[in-house]
Amino acid sequence: MSARLVELREIHLPLVAPFQTSFGTQTSRRILLVRAEVEVDGVVTEGWGECVTGDEPTYSSEYVDGAALVIRSVLAPRLAAIDNLHAADVARILGPVRGHPMAKAALEMAVLDAELRAEGRSFAALIGVTRDRIPSGVSVGIHPTVDALLHTVSGYLDDGYVRIKLKIEPGCDLEPVAAVRDLIGPDVPFQVDANAAYSRHDAEHLAKLDAFDLLLIEQPLAEDDLLGHSELAKALATPVCLDESITSETVCADAIELGAAEIVNIKAGRVGGYLTARRIHDLCRDRGVPVWCGGMLETGIGRAANAALAGLDGFTLPGDVSASRRFWAEDIVTEPIDVVDGHVAVPTGAGFGFELDREVLDRATTSTVNLRPA
Ligand code: SMG
Ligand code: MG
Numbered sequence: 001m002s003a004r005l006v007e008l009r010e011i012h013l014p015l016v017a018p019f020q021t022s023f024g025t026q027t028s029r030r031i032l033l034v035r036a037e038v039e040v041d042g043v044v045t046e047g048w049g050e051c052v053t054g055d056e057p058t059y060s061s062e063y064v065d066g067a068a069l070v071i072r073s074v075l076a077p078r079l080a081a082i083d084n085l086h087a088a089d090v091a092r093i094l095g096p097v098r099g100h101p102m103a104k105a106a107l108e109m110a111v112l113d114a115e116l117r118a119e120g121r122s123f124a125a126l127i128g129v130t131r132d133r134i135p136s137g138v139s140v141g142i143h144p145t146v147d148a149l150l151h152t153v154s155g156y157l158d159d160g161y162v163r164i165k166l167k168i169e170p171g172c173d174l175e176p177v178a179a180v181r182d183l184i185g186p187d188v189p190f191q192v193d194a195n196a197a198y199s200r201h202d203a204e205h206l207a208k209l210d211a212f213d214l215l216l217i218e219q220p221l222a223e224d225d226l227l228g229h230s231e232l233a234k235a236l237a238t239p240v241c242l243d244e245s246i247t248s249e250t251v252c253a254d255a256i257e258l259g260a261a262e263i264v265n266i267k268a269g270r271v272g273g274y275l276t277a278r279r280i281h282d283l284c285r286d287r288g289v290p291v292w293c294g295g296m297l298e299t300g301i302g303r304a305a306n307a308a309l310a311g312l313d314g315f316t317l318p319g320d321v322s323a324s325r326r327f328w329a330e331d332i333v334t335e336p337i338d339v340v341d342g343h344v345a346v347p348t349g350a351g352f353g354f355e356l357d358r359e360v361l362d363r364a365t366t367s368t369v370n371l372r373p374a
Contacts, residue, residue: 001038001086002038002085003036003085003087003114004036004080004085004372005076005079005080005110005111005372006035006046006372007034007035007370008068008071008076008368009032009033009034009035009367009368010031010032010033010064010068010366010368011030011033011333011361011364012028012029013332013333014027015027015327015328016326019297019327020142020143020167021059021169022142022168022169022194022196022197023196023197024058025141029054031064032050032051032106034049034050034051034106034110034371035047035048036048036049036107036110036113038114038117038118040118045117047351048110048113048301048352048356049105049106049108049111049112050298050301051071051102051103052102052267052297053066053103054296060244060270062099062100062103066100066103067102067106071107072369074097075100076107077373078093078094078097079093079107079111080371085111086111086115087275090108090273091104091275091276094272101269102269105268105271105274108273108275109268109274109305109352112351113352116350116351116352120350121350122308122348122350122351122352122353123305123309123352124346124347124353127278127312129312129346130311132348133340134311134315134318134346135319135342136162136319136322136344137164137189137319137320138161138163138164138165138320138326139165139167139322140153140164140167141167142172142176146175146179149176149180150180153184157184157188159339160339160340160341160342161322162189162343163188164180164184164188164189165193165320166190166191168197169194169197170197170198173194173209177212189215190212191214191215191218191241193217195243196219196222196223198221200228203232203235204235206236207235209238215239216240216262216263217239217240218242219242219245220232220240226245226251226255226258229242229245229255229258229261230258230259240261240263241263242261242263242265243294245260245261246261246265246266246267247271248276249271249280252264256289261289262289263289263290263292263317264280264284266280266281266291266309267293267294268305268306269296274305281309282314284314285314290314290316291314291315291317292310292315292317292319292320293309294306295321297327299324299333300332300333300334300335300336301333303321303324303334303337304352305354306319306321307321307337307344307346321344322344323336323337323339323344324336324337332360333357333360334355334356335355
């Protein structure tokens with residue numbers, strides 16, 4: 001059984017509502033999807049991978065157009081040159097290409113999905129997931145007014161989400177955090193995410209968040225500021241969780257060693273793929289560091305994959321694996337993912353377990369590139 005990459009697609013989907021973070025506001029997403037195939041005894045099985053880059057290089061240095069170019073011109077040709085391509089080898093083969101973890105992750109995901117579907121095996125089974133559902137948290141963007149924010153948060157509580165995460169930035173932190181804590185009461189788990197918007201000089205200010213009994217503060221400082229995070233962690237009672245900074249197993253182990261990451265947000269795209277994400281889960285578990293599964297406004301493809309990954313035992317905190325309708329209206333490219341009793345089901349189907357809606361997918365497609373070698 002050997003895999004090949006066949007197609008790179010770009011789709012365009014509108015968000016149900018604008019999503020504002022410390023680095024910008026999104027109203028829609030351009031998303032790259034990769035299709036791979038595996039042929040066994042003349043039977044062709046396809047698999048799909050989703051690339052989590054944003055439209056612009058603001059969350060990280062990767063972005064849609066850059067990822068499309070590096071996939072087309074550098075990464076796919078390297079994989080096409082391999083005779084017997086397997087998902088387990090993709091990260092090693094692409095290793096000599098520096099950076100571009102989200103682009104690499106999409107390729108590995110497509111190959112892995114095709115391979116597992118051909119074997120009739122689920123990703124959850126491959127990595128040893130035993131849970132059948134995961135607690136679902138929701139990420140709430142920065143709102144223009146506190147009233148609007150509270151209205152949104154109430155809606156999510158009604159939807160059953162078991163944990164609220166609020167985006168913050170300098171000038172929009174203590175007041176909305178106080179208001180949300182007041183609304184949800186002391187028992188609903190509540191955390192904040194700064195997307196690297198603060199500096200080392202903000203420690204005293206950020207310590208004021210300790211009054212609100214937050215589960216964690218996510219990525220307060222710059223991606224490369226491990227030492228700053230470790231100093232901040234000493235100054236705050238609220239645990240410091242890293243997202244953007246965790247770019248590899250090595251960085252993760254170092255961040256824990258330095259005391260910069262008391263909790264880790266795991267995102268497969270940020271670390272180069274679901275297989276590496278699994279190893280990061282293992283290393284955190286072995287060091288007693290709690291992890292949770294992050295989100296990148298994925299379609300049902302990446303969302304299903306995240307729900308499977310988050311089924312591993314070390315994911316002891318609710319993740320940003322919300323219902324598809326949190327971000328998307330009716331135009332979703334897979335069957336919807338729902339939150340039931342505050343939980344999302346771990347997909348049991350072959351591969352990453354999503355079921356594509358071809359019609360919607362084709363309608364949302366804005367361009368298609370052939371990845372087969374000429
Ligand atoms: O998919 O639920 C989701 C989004 C969760 O807030 C979320 N992601 O920094 O954790 C994060 C952000 C990154 C994406 S913002 C464009
Ligand atoms: Mg984050």
